[in-house]
Amino acid sequence: MHTSSSQSTRPAALELTGVSKSYRSESTTVAALRDISLAVPAGTFTAVMGPSGSGKSTLLQSAAGLDSPDAGCVLLGGTEISRMRGKALTRFRRDHVGFVFQSYNLLPQLTVTDNVTLPLLLAGRGTDRAWLAYLLDAVGLDGLGGRKPQELSGGQQQRAAIARALITRPDVVFADEPTGALDSGTARQVLELLRHTVTALNQTVVMVTHDPVAASYADTVVFLADGRIDGSMDGASARDVSDRLAYLGRN
Template identity: 60%
Template structure:
């Protein structure tokens, strides 16, 4: 993550911990996340170790209940691990206060969700500029126009979300994620509510953010076709890493998922507690 000097000042009080991996945008070391206690405890993450390089597109897959969403939430600072260390761009975030985490997410991280999460009362432009507004930064309509043009929505600035198709709304969500020029974009099932053609367009935008803007994209998905857009696919099972594929086709990814699901029958039992 390309933390600028101002961002380092805002996170200077965070504990540094052991040195991180050079060139890593996202790094997890020994990350565990447990919900509940005793015999009813659910181990959503059971010791995850990984480092994701800057400027790459990583897809994360696994059977239901494997810990995919918990992984994303911990990596993005939306949830705190029970144990272990999380770094964004070399900055240890595990011991940050809630206010520090909020500031970090607003300035350094972008989010794209399956449900779009646009505010219906705001215009497209206002939705795109919302992260800048929340961060207390000057809202620049020219910046909004730039990112909207990049996602193919030039001229839609004054529309409301209800006036757009689902695919267009997700394009607005991608523009909102990119408006602060974030170092990492976390995408949680970003194409789950879209048809095949529209999904491909949105995935192309995420791919473009990596290839032309140098962003780092981390995407949780259940769809092998979506995962095939990534540089690398990581597989989770029972809260732990279960291998990966570099540049795999949709067919190879689907085959790996089928094999993984067949040998982890206990995952469905966890699905109600953790995805």
Template identity: 60%
Template structure:
């Protein structure tokens, strides 16, 4: 992402959600994005993942310039090269766990690789629940299904938006530990938006946003240091 700005509206009422943000994510790393409410976190994630187009600047996924793609091409990139994990899980109630995990493939992202499916299912700890429906699972298990679904296409990057926001503390730790292990074992690249210093501490690096601009970063963050930095940004 290079010099990315995103402006909503026009004229005197225009709102600048991102203001010249530049950042690079190394393959196989776990990055958390934090900032006060209204700092541009969600807009940052949406532009980085190709869910929204920046007003100006460049967003690249590998060698692909996202902002130059037509909508159909962008949809194909999101389907096959990007994984998404959201707070609300977004599972299809009528489908089994296996079908939910394979959904991106069923929608055209490619054929199922049985070996990779087996690996992903084992990684998230759902090998014995493949025939269950989402309603038969706990919140943590449903989020594990969502993580498996995000990984099934072997994406260039996984984007997680408050993935533990609906979970209790113990379950959240388990899900965050899973994301950490996915990065370490498969060299997956993960970008996570969060408001929680504990969640951010599972990442390799925390990037802070304030008023749509980068406001610093921390390497190998601890919850206490993250919370202190957020206090200075006016959030805590």
């Protein structure tokens, strides 16, 4: 099994073993993932890269329990989720998985604090006020908890979305092109924040991105081509990633 970090002594927060996924239409079948095996150590930052159609989004969706693989096993925080269905899977995702997307998905009628704590409300759980205050401070929103999303910049809204992803203390935070809607300066701040959650909070982050600069913030970059893992790099620079992308699928 491919391990996505040189820190292989850490327990795995996420494990995929032999995961395959195809999508069928009336006339054709497209193999999105082909026998993917991957282990992501806890407390690490992994970026997943590859060209359009390589399987990046399907990998994230299968790993996060948003889609079910046709074959193989997905363990998240030591729990097999690949055979979970319905309410059990929904509850598990709510408690153990955090999501950050390109669109912030904040509710405009709610304050920052209410948006951040919404996952706890939906789960029927109380809010640890000390943890909330710590998170808002950690993401640079201290003093802004009473504002509505429309009163924030794009970068601040994404910071609120990251705090919301962290509020349940999830096993893994999955980020899907989290800087795609941001200018380069704001994107850098958000990437530094994701990096900080790994370093300071021991959070596990798996990020899908097309941007070599974004990928360079990760401990490990995993490359996909035609639904298969096509190698990885630890501690790669943006130039290293760009050079590697040019040769994807040629091995």
